[in-house]
Amino acid sequence: MNSPVEREKAGKIEIPSNTILFEIAWEVCNQVGGIYTVIRSKVPSVIEKWGDENYFLIGPYFEDQASAHFDPATDYSTPVGKAVLKMQERGFDVHYGQWIVSGRPHVVLFNPYSVFDKLDEIKHFVWQDYHISLPGQDELMDKVAAFGFQVKEFLRYLCSSGFCSSRVVAHFHEWMAGLPIPGLRKENLDIKIVFTTHATLLGRYLAMNDNRFYDHLPFYNWETEANNFNVRPIVEIERASAHGAHVFTTVSELTGRECTHLLGRTPDLILPNGLNIQRFEALHYVQNQHLQFKEKIHDFVRGHFFQSYSFDLDNTLYFFTSGRYEYHNKGYDLTLEALARLNWRMQQSNSKMTVVAFFITRRPFYTFNPDVLHSKALIEDISRVCEEIKEQVGRRLYTKITSQNGQYEFPDLSEMVDDYLRLKLRRNVQSWRTNQLPKIVTHTIVDDTKDEVLNFLRTANLVNNRHDRVKVVYHPDFISTSNPLFKMDYNQFVRGCHLGIFPSMYEPWGYTPLECLASGLPSITSNLAGFGDYVSRNILDGEKLGMYILDRKSRDFNLTADELADIMMQFVQMTRRERIALRYRSEEASLHFDWSNLGRFYDDAYELVLKR
Known part of the structure; x- marks a missing residue:
């Protein structure tokens, strides 16, 4: 077969005939983290190539999630539908239907709790056959074991019924779905297996505790470290899945290095993450949406800051960072240090601009x-x-103007407001005004004396003083439409901001800067994030397209903080016209990351596994 580039030039990539693809993931119809976005956003492009009759997804069944994401089938006449009925006859709680996302793919969902009575037997055979010891009294591990057992039984039944006379590719994502792999190999089923690890668990733990993680990577002993962090069963599942797959893949070159040293196998292919980019015919739509959602952020800022003091919202920029709370891994420490330096620089230069920096993450809080x-x-x-x-002034002004006789005179508007409304407004304003500084955190955090973000802000005196040019809002929960402070969803909030900041120290891929790009928002990330590493390797002049990449491979913390502060200061000094032009270029550049483009890497993996 021709190379991917030649096939791409030739047009649509043809999927081999008589081939069925199953994708198995813990986050099918079950929103937990980034893999949910990978799978869900990829569906339309996969169905376009494979057709809905050759593509199926397998995941866990949790009733609370399924009620929003799953539509049960009424037709079980397909081979997969018949297999589901047979599994139900055997007592399995298995559901067949469609995932309510773009493309409406067929899904098979297994309820892990339905076989909890068999857990001891399941764990016994996992130990006997694969030498993986699964702990007791661990709900996640119990659900993973129960789910893996059901998936293996389902695929085994499909092959015994003659289904595997067609070529069957089973693509497993992450360790939560990978446990069936060694069993499929042991029973020598005629199924071609692809396994993708999106991040190694051991790598995440090590990076959180070692500032020179990548330098020390070749010298770690995986067994020792897995025991130290008490995650040995998970690491053993990861290793068994990686070694049992016919084709082993990961999402970035950086994570590929982890796999080589921590899982003992170098990935065959790299499968970068994409998005289903929504393209708008009218480019001005990008700017219109920004203005619309920026006004909602303005509403929050007025309420939060202006009761203490005001600043010019026309000269205010909104920066934000978001993601899982990993203070070091996500680069929150670097972001805070750079913001403190930016604040000093803006004060020294007498900048007329104000920066409001939002930290959006999730921490334990009371309310x-x-x-x-x-x-x-x-x-x-x-x-x-x-x-x-x-309303009152408008009605009375209209009446007054239209009732005038003789020469036109503009009336005194203050006379048109009732004393009651004057008093009501005065009392409300007086109740609202305060001499206290605006809060740096929007919630009451559990044990806030140990919170690293708050401790930095207090130590650096970055506490929203009147003279600060950089203000901070720490929001320890994810943003949604039910949030009374913002009343918008996360994607709308992103569109209302001006710059995303994600200078990760450890990030296998990193969807946040890519989501910014798709929203027409410039962002800063690092070459230690999979996305940033991909951009630095594959895209020329990324900065001109709104993709700023910090060098965290060769520079120390102090130099990198200076570099980040430099980039932010350059952004602050841009004119409004320059920022709008950059926004358009960012939205245009996002098309490179559409699944219609990056999906070809998955096609290469399936082509390779069919050859093997």
């Missing part, structure tokens, strides 16, 4: 900070009174 909620409620009251006054 919203009462003062923050109170301020939000009071400014909404002020807004409602202003609307009442506007």
Whole structure:
């Protein structure tokens, strides 16, 4: 077969005939993390190539998730549907239907709890056949073991019924789905197996505890480290899945190095993560959406800051960082240090700009900070009174103007407002105003004296002083439409911001800068993130397209903090026209990461596994 480039030039890549593809992942119809985005966003491009009759997804069945994501089937006449009915006859709680996402793929979902009565037997055979000892009293591990057992039994039944006379490719994602792999190999089933690890668990733990993780990578002993972190069963599942697959893949060159040293197998192929990029015919739509959602962020900022002091929102930029709370791995430490340096530089240069930096992550908290909620409620009251006054003045002004006799005179508007509304507005404003500084955190965090973000902000005195040019809002929960502070979803919040900051020290891929790009938002990441490493290897002049890549491979923390502060200062000094032009270029560049382009790497993996 021709090379991928030649096939791409020739047009649509043809999938081999008489071939069925199963993708198995813990996050099918089960939103947990980034793999959910990978699988879900890839579906339309896969179905376009394979057709819905040759492509099936397998995942766990959890009723609370399935109620929102799963549509049960009414037709079980297909071979897979008949196999599901046979499994149900054997007592398995298995569900067949469609995933309610773009493309509506067929899915088979297994309820792990339905075989919990067999857990001792399942674990016994996992130890006897694969020498993996699964712990007791670990709910996640129990669910993974039960799910893996059902998937293996299902695929075994399909092959025994003659289904595997067609060529069957089973693509497993991550260790939570990988446990069936050694069993499929042991029974020598005629199934071609691809396994993708999106991150090694041991690598994540080690990077959190070692500032020179990549330098020390060749010298770790995986057994020693797995025992040290008490994650040996998971690492053994990862290793068994990697070694049992006919084709082993991962998402970036960086994670490939981890696999070589920690899993003992070098990946056959790299499968970069993409997105289903929504392309708009009118480019101005990107800017219009930015303005629309920026106004909602303005509403929050007015309520949060302006009760203490005000600043010019027309000269205010919104920066943000988000993701799992891993202070070192996600580069929150570097971001904070660079923001402190940016604050000093902006003060020294007498900058007229203000930067509001949002930290969006998830931490244990009790509730919203009462003062923050109170301020939000009071400014909404002020807004409602202003609307009442506007309506009253508008009605009376119209009546006054149209009733004038003789020469036109513009009336005194203050006379058109009732004393009641004047007093109501005055009382609301007085209740809202405060001499206290704006809060740096929106929630009451559990044990906030040990929170690393808060401790840095307090130590650096980056606490939203009036003279600070960089203000900080630490929001220890993910943003959604039910959030009373923002009343918007995360994607809308991203579109309303100006710059994303993700200078990760450890990140197998990193969807956040890619999501920024797809929203027409410039972002900063590092060459120690899979996405940043991919950009630095494959895209020329990334900065001109809104993809700023920090060098964290060869520079120390201090130099990298200076580099990050430099980039942010350059962005602050851009004109509005320059920022708009960069936004358009960012949105245009995101097309490179559409699955219609990056899906070819998956095609290469399936081509390779069929040859083997």
